[in-house]
Amino acid sequence: GNSVTQMEGPVTLSEEAFLTINCTYTATGYPSLFWYVQYPGEGLQLLLKATKADDKGSNKGFEATYRKETTSFHLEKGSVQVSDSAVYFCALSDNALERQLTFGSGTQLTVLP
Amino acid sequence: DSGVTQTPKHLITATGQRVTLRCSPRSGDLSVYWYQQSLDQGLQFLIQYYNGEERAKGNILERFSAQQFPDLHSELNLSSLELGDSALYFCASSRGRQGTEAFFGQGTRLTVV
Numbered sequence: 001g002n003s004v005t006q007m008e009g010p011v012t013l014s015e016e017a018f019l020t021i022n023c024t025y026t027a028t029g030y031p032s033l034f035w036y037v038q039y040p041g042e043g044l045q046l047l048l049k050a051t052k053a054d055d056k057g058s059n060k061g062f063e064a065t066y067r068k069e070t071t072s073f074h075l076e077k078g079s080v081q082v083s084d085s086a087v088y089f090c091a092l093s094d095n096a097l098e099r100q101l102t103f104g105s106g107t108q109l110t111v112l113p
Numbered sequence: 114d115s116g117v118t119q120t121p122k123h124l125i126t127a128t129g130q131r132v133t134l135r136c137s138p139r140s141g142d143l144s145v146y147w148y149q150q151s152l153d154q155g156l157q158f159l160i161q162y163y164n165g166e167e168r169a170k171g172n173i174l175e176r177f178s179a180q181q182f183p184d185l186h187s188e189l190n191l192s193s194l195e196l197g198d199s200a201l202y203f204c205a206s207s208r209g210r211q212g213t214e215a216f217f218g219q220g221t222r223l224t225v226v
Contacts, residue, residue: 034214042219043217043218043219044203044217045115046214049214089156093215099207100146100161100169100171101148101156101158101205103156103157104155105155106155106156
């Protein structure tokens, strides 16, 4: 079946540090890949997505590249801010399975001033 | 604001009881998904409806059921509640086409006491 393995947290960084959260996946076919973010007390918000190999998704300074050869979709940001503190979820949508999302376990990020 | 509305935001009920969670999808979205977020299981897909019909089932217990009405809103019914059913229940909606992202509501936090 499909699965998403995500870097264990929590991750604590200082403001302006470089962020990488690793994500690898197992899926049949050609899934779409997503990063969602959950701020405290809120629902999940889509951060970025990529629908085919070598696509790069980007938003709010975050980036992730769909790497089919390594089955990875690592999230990066060059300079984090305190406001980036949240839980980040990597997810895939298998188009053969009606597009419901399979999520990773989530990574808690705390950015200190 | 994602455009997905879930009610109620919080629900406290006793074991053995039955509750109904409601979701109104974004305007124009035909697919509705229900997810459960708990500390031990993470984010798990429960069930999907597309334009009124059940499309896919995930890890949904037999005590749980859902439906999608002609106006496309959806309800998730949880019965014979147990302490372990305490969780955050999210509804998401999407256009249902390949690569399109799901938009999540703010969730209903269910506490079973």
